[in-house]
Amino acid sequence: MKLMRILPFARSLIDLAVKEGDIAVDATVGNGHDTLYLAERVGKKGHVFGFDIQSEAIENTAKRLQEHGMLEQVTLFQASHDKLIEKISAHYHGRITGAIFNLGYLPGGDKQIVTKPESTIRAIEQLLHILAPEGIIVLVVYHGHPEGAIERDALLEYVQTLDQKQAHVLRYEFINQINHPPFIIAIEKR
Numbered sequence: 001m002k003l004m005r006i007l008p009f010a011r012s013l014i015d016l017a018v019k020e021g022d023i024a025v026d027a028t029v030g031n032g033h034d035t036l037y038l039a040e041r042v043g044k045k046g047h048v049f050g051f052d053i054q055s056e057a058i059e060n061t062a063k064r065l066q067e068h069g070m071l072e073q074v075t076l077f078q079a080s081h082d083k084l085i086e087k088i089s090a091h092y093h094g095r096i097t098g099a100i101f102n103l104g105y106l107p108g109g110d111k112q113i114v115t116k117p118e119s120t121i122r123a124i125e126q127l128l129h130i131l132a133p134e135g136i137i138v139l140v141v142y143h144g145h146p147e148g149a150i151e152r153d154a155l156l157e158y159v160q161t162l163d164q165k166q167a168h169v170l171r172y173e174f175i176n177q178i179n180h181p182p183f184i185i186a187i188e189k190r
């Protein structure tokens with residue numbers, strides 16, 4: 001298949017936005033795959049701020065980063081992503097070039113603990129304040145579980161109201177696949 005699948009497309013958007021030496025955010029670190037990807041991208045001169053509400057996720061991510069020698073350029077917060085504006089020092093505000101959210105539950109973890117539309121939307125609002133111009137927020141939306149469907153609807157309603165003078169909003173989705181495959185919402189700050 002030549003069309004880019006969802007996860008490679010998410011990474012290609014990150015690649016467009018995040019360069020060596022940049023500041024980036026992983027809003028849902030989970031098992032740390034995206035955190036590691038961002039840490040490799042920004043390198044030793046850049047920095048990644050990662051958020052998750054579960055200690056298990058923070059521990060798994062720290063372990064993965066350590067195994068790859070990437071812990072130094074990452075700060076992990078066991079906190080909700082809707083606290084990011086207060087957790088990330090003002091020194092970095094306006095300098096963040098990319099942020100990623102993988103919504104839903106921790107793979108291999110407690111499926112009852114899921115991202116919630118209210119905090120996801122608050123985090124997006126905060127990011128839009130502190131992103132650099134042309135910074136990109138990538139959301140991978142998993143909507144196969146009941147709460148995921150609610151979050152999808154709330155998010156789509158919210159992002160469609162974003163002023164086009166403030167942001168470009170994209171949806172990337174395969175629309176003929178069964179079982180509610182994930183899709184992408186990308187927001188580029190103008």
Ligand SMILES: C[S@@+](CC[C@H](N)C(=O)[O-])C[C@H]1O[C@@H](n2cnc3c(N)ncnc32)[C@H](O)[C@@H]1O
Nearest residue numbers: 028030031032033034052053080081102106115
């Ligand atoms: C789909 S997983 C992320 C997977 C991750 N990108 C990876 O590479 O493994 C979603 C994560 O979001 C976390 N989460 C849920 N609510 C959150 C919140 N308000 N703030 C930050 N993280 C949250 C969950 O604990 C879970 O670990």
